[in-house]
Amino acid sequence: MITQKQMANALRFLSVDMIEKAKSGHPGMPLGMADVATVLWSRFLRFDASCPHWADRDRFVLSNGHGSALLYSLLYVTGFQEASLDELKNFRQWGSKMAGHPEMTLLEGVDFTTGPLGQGFAGAVGLALAERILNARYGDDIINHKTYVFAGDGCLMEGISEEALELAGLWQLKNLIVLWDDNHITIDGSTDLTSKTNMKQRFEASGWMVLDCQGHQAESIEQALQKAQTSDRPVLIDCKTHIGFGAPGKENTPACHGSPLGPEVVREMRKQLQWESDPFEVPEEILKEWRTIGLRGKAEREQWEKRLETFSEKDSFLEAFHKRLPSFLTKRLDELKERVVHEQKPLATRKASQQALSVLAESIPFLIGGSADLDAACYTKTSASIPVSAHNYRGNYIHFGIREHAMGAIMNGLAVHGGFIPYGGTFLSFVDYMKPALRLAALMKQQIIYVLTHDSIGVGEDGPTHQPIEQLISLRAVPNVVVFRPADILETIESYETALSLTKTPSALVLSRQELPLLRTDYSENKTKKGGYVLYEPQDQRDITLIATGSEVSLAVAAKDLLDRAGISAAVVSLPCWKLFEEQAIDYQESVLGEAPRLIIEAGSSYGWDRFIGDTGVILAIDQFGASAPGKTLMAHFGFTPENVKEVALRLIELDKGE
Numbered sequence: 001m002i003t004q005k006q007m008a009n010a011l012r013f014l015s016v017d018m019i020e021k022a023k024s025g026h027p028g029m030p031l032g033m034a035d036v037a038t039v040l041w042s043r044f045l046r047f048d049a050s051c052p053h054w055a056d057r058d059r060f061v062l063s064n065g066h067g068s069a070l071l072y073s074l075l076y077v078t079g080f081q082e083a084s085l086d087e088l089k090n091f092r093q094w095g096s097k098m099a100g101h102p103e104m105t106l107l108e109g110v111d112f113t114t115g116p117l118g119q120g121f122a123g124a125v126g127l128a129l130a131e132r133i134l135n136a137r138y139g140d141d142i143i144n145h146k147t148y149v150f151a152g153d154g155c156l157m158e159g160i161s162e163e164a165l166e167l168a169g170l171w172q173l174k175n176l177i178v179l180w181d182d183n184h185i186t187i188d189g190s191t192d193l194t195s196k197t198n199m200k201q202r203f204e205a206s207g208w209m210v211l212d213c214q215g216h217q218a219e220s221i222e223q224a225l226q227k228a229q230t231s232d233r234p235v236l237i238d239c240k241t242h243i244g245f246g247a248p249g250k251e252n253t254p255a256c257h258g259s260p261l262g263p264e265v266v267r268e269m270r271k272q273l274q275w276e277s278d279p280f281e282v283p284e285e286i287l288k289e290w291r292t293i294g295l296r297g298k299a300e301r302e303q304w305e306k307r308l309e310t311f312s313e314k315d316s317f318l319e320a321f322h323k324r325l326p327s328f329l330t331k332r333l334d335e336l337k338e339r340v341v342h343e344q345k346p347l348a349t350r351k352a353s354q355q356a357l358s359v360l361a362e363s364i365p366f367l368i369g370g371s372a373d374l375d376a377a378c379y380t381k382t383s384a385s386i387p388v389s390a391h392n393y394r395g396n397y398i399h400f401g402i403r404e405h406a407m408g409a410i411m412n413g414l415a416v417h418g419g420f421i422p423y424g425g426t427f428l429s430f431v432d433y434m435k436p437a438l439r440l441a442a443l444m445k446q447q448i449i450y451v452l453t454h455d456s457i458g459v460g461e462d463g464p465t466h467q468p469i470e471q472l473i474s475l476r477a478v479p480n481v482v483v484f485r486p487a488d489i490l491e492t493i494e495s496y497e498t499a500l501s502l503t504k505t506p507s508a509l510v511l512s513r514q515e516l517p518l519l520r521t522d523y524s525e526n527k528t529k530k531g532g533y534v535l536y537e538p539q540d541q542r543d544i545t546l547i548a549t550g551s552e553v554s555l556a557v558a559a560k561d562l563l564d565r566a567g568i569s570a571a572v573v574s575l576p577c578w579k580l581f582e583e584q585a586i587d588y589q590e591s592v593l594g595e596a597p598r599l600i601i602e603a604g605s606s607y608g609w610d611r612f613i614g615d616t617g618v619i620l621a622i623d624q625f626g627a628s629a630p631g632k633t634l635m636a637h638f639g640f641t642p643e644n645v646k647e648v649a650l651r652l653i654e655l656d657k658g659e
Contacts, residue, residue, distance in 0.1 A: 015069035029067030049294035052108040063120030064152035078294030118158030126413015128176035136393035163406030169207030172390040215241035320366035352489035354379035370398030371425035378425030408437025415446040425451035445504040456603035460631030467626035487553035494528035531581025538569035542596035559645035
């Protein structure tokens, strides 16, 4: 009879063999949590290795993602097709699906990309919240599963864990079970060096059930997991473990955290744990037992598929998971465009955003949003918003509190789970709080919309702490993030339309606090989706091209009028999205930018704009912090006035003629 210890040792030695061959990796956690993983995956985790994307499977998140070798070993032994033995042998190498930290876009069976400590823990709160909301909408027969998390001391030290665990307790996410790898070791040594927090009391204070188990005793682990199944709130299981379990001379020390054990230690470990198989070999009877576990959920998954086929709301469910937008959405947005063109009212783009969100929230059942305690400033809440709470999971609006860090990660979880397009609002100056989560969203190719308001020194009296300077370019620098800075209400609506079409890309809408005029009345074509376009083309050949984004586009138009009176032919280009513009054909880009000297106007960092200025261009930007004063005063002080733009343009034209 195959024992749990033998099954766990298969995971241990596969993990060690991977790390030794790669000469890189983190053996400590896989050795320490192999017993817990064995009990969880063999007796509790509901999954089907032959169908990795089954919507009602349990989710497993390895928050301490440096222990990726353990997850890869689990995927291999349970029979996930992409987790082949060859992939294990290619761990951490070029082209491998088994990257240093787990990436869901590389390998089926990885439910969440992890590595930055705490992100997986917080993202799992989003996964669990998604399940509760979908369960409330579709019932137990269609959605009723759990989210299991492995988290280490480092995950719980990161500040994001506090934000996320508070919300999980508030929402009473009974389907969330966190198994804490409590080994008291971090890279620098004992956790006593940096913490004296009573972690169990910390979780209890936020409404969690806290259980204990001996992390190397199968019966103890099983008892804790069994008790967790019936909890009415989220569960933390304190798993007392030994980092590097079984590694002679390195067990219980930081030495086994992030470096291969070495051939001599591995040989001694094989003797100590009575493992006689060669590297990357698992005895047939042990592998057969694991493969049986991998298919254990197949029958249940097939029964679920039959239930879905006869489910009265099947179409709605599939539309949500495939993010199929309603056919009438275009018509409703066109009606909104027609109305705002008719009204011709100046409007801050943050308020324009609310008008767009009102239509979207009424039209798209799987759109879910919220803000970091900024409903009244970011205008993310609409008349169609119904708050989500522990007493009503059927809502579509989330009060995250002052927790941008957790908000970003929880939106990742909502998106990764499936069934939602999340959006969340905060000030642009605070985006750095959730930058790690935003970066992971881009890496995971998730469709998330960030509503970022108060976009420049135009914020005014709140001062430089709230006036973003460098944040805009920092967002533009993140791969696979599409950043929009719309100039008026039409561009704002078009930005949302475009963001909804980008199913594998996060989008950031950067919006103004101050009112902006409507700059065009033709809405027959979504011009924003090309990233940039000519807003105004002079009848005569261009003398200069004024290029701007956001609130500075109306400034460019006003400067163009002054230049017209001076006999200068100026074109105005609105460039709301660099990334989309640079994806257009070169001929189109050149036709928009033109051959005349270019003057770029943006009330933010000049960094990066050199790609658009040409040989003789000039950038009117701000490369210092702002100040506390009325927005108009600041704009004037830093040169963002029609008169100054005109003078800079005239000097540029003269300079160009001189050359």
